[in-house]
Amino acid sequence: MQPSPMASGRRRQLIKATLTAIHQYGMADATIARIARLAGVSSGIISHYFGDKAGLMEATMRYLLQQLGEAVAERRRRIPPEDIAGHVDAIIDGNFDSSQTNVAAMRAWLEFWAASMHQPALRRLQRVNERRLYANLCHQFRQVLPADQARDAAQSVAALIDGLWLRGALTPEGIDIEACRRLARDNARAWLEGHAPRTTET
C-alpha cells in the first residue's frame, strides 16, 4: 500500500459512497455517518481527506463534472472538424451518456444545482458546466448561422438538454434516454437546416 495511490483510492471510494448516499437519502440527509457507513470506513476519515463536508460535496460535484466533460470530449474526438452536425450530435449524446443518465447521477445533479444557489464553491462549478455546454454549442452553430441565430440555437438546445435532464431526475421510473437524445438532436437539426423556429423578428 503506497501512500498516494491509497489516498486517491480512498477519495474515489468516499465520493462514490457520497453519490449513493445522496441517491438513497437526499443531500439533506446524506450525513457524514451514513456516507462513512456506506463506504465501510469510520466517520473521521472524511475530514482527513476532504477537510470538511463541504469539501467532500465539492469533490463529488467535480467528479460528476469531469465525467461529463470526458463523455463529451471522447465522442467529439471521433468527429472530423468540418462535420458540424456530427459535433452537435456528439455534444448532445455526451450529455446523455450512461455515466450521467443513471438515476443516482441525475438526482445528484439536481441536488447540486439546488445547493449551488447558496454555496459559492458549488456555484462556480455549475457555471463552468453551463458555460461549457453553451460555448460548445454556440461555436458549432456559428459556423452555419448568423451570430444572433447561433446564440438562440445554443440557448435553446442547452435549455432543452437541461430540461430533459431535470425531468429524468424527477421521474422515479427513469426516462427513455433514446427519446431524449432524439428530441434534442432533431431540435438541433432544425436549427442547422435553416428552417429554424422562425428567424428572429424582434
Place this chain on the structure above:
Amino acid sequence: MQPSPMASGRRRQLIKATLTAIHQYGMADATIARIARLAGVSSGIISHYFGDKAGLMEATMRYLLQQLGEAVAERRRRIPPEDIAGHVDAIIDGNFDSSQTNVAAMRAWLEFWAASMHQPALRRLQRVNERRLYANLCHQFRQVLPADQARDAAQSVAALIDGLWLRGALTPEGIDIEACRRLARDNARAWLEGHAPRTTET
C-alpha cells in the same frame, strides 16, 4: 381579529416568509426560527397552523402551484377555443408569468424539485404540475398533429420551459424573460407549422 380570516391571513403570511427564507438561506437553512423571525411572529405558531415543518413546506409548494395554475388559466380564458397557437402561447406565457419568474419563486421551485425526490408529499405536488403542463400542451398539439408528433411536441416544449426555468433559477442576475418566452413560443410554432424538427423516422 376574527378567528377564521385571521387564520388564513397568518397562513399566507407564514408562507410568504417561507419563500423569503428559502430565497435568502436556501431550504436547508430555512429554519423554523428564521421563518418565524421573518414573519415577525414566534416560532411556536408554525406548528399551530401547519402541524410541522413538512406541512409548512407542502403548503408553500401548493401555493406556488396554485399561482402558476391561475396564471395559465387566466390567459387561456381570453383565447377562443379554435385558436390553437393562441392557447399554446398562453400556456407558455403563463409559465413565464411574473409571479413565477422572480428570483425568489424560481429558486423555491428548484429547491422543491430537489426535495420532491425524497418527500412523497412534495413529489405528488410536483407530478401534478408536470402532468398538467404536458397534458395542456399535448391536447393542443393533438388537434393539428398526429398523436406521436403531438407527444413529441409536448415533451419538447415542456422540457424547454423547464430548462429555461432552471437556468433562470441558477443565474444570479436573473434571466431575460422575454427571450425565454420567445424561444419557447418559436419552438412551439415550428411544431405547429409542420416543419417540425424532422418527422419521426424510427
Place this chain on the structure above:
DNA sequence: ATAGTTTGATTGATCGTTCAATCAGGGTTG
C-alpha cells in the same frame, strides 16, 4: 368565561467536527 391564538423557554435528538490513540509500513541507523 370560553375558545382560539401566541409566546418563548425547554427538551431531546442529531449532526459535523475534533482529537487522542492505535496501527501498519518504510526508512534509517548501529
Place this chain on the structure above:
DNA sequence: CAACCCTGATTGAACGATCAATCAAACTAT
C-alpha cells in the same frame, strides 16, 4: 538483521452547536 523512529491512515468516542417539536402559561376577542 534488528531496534528504532517516523509518517500517514484510521478509528471511535466526546463535544458543542443547532434545530424541530412541545407545552404550559399569557393574551385576545367574543
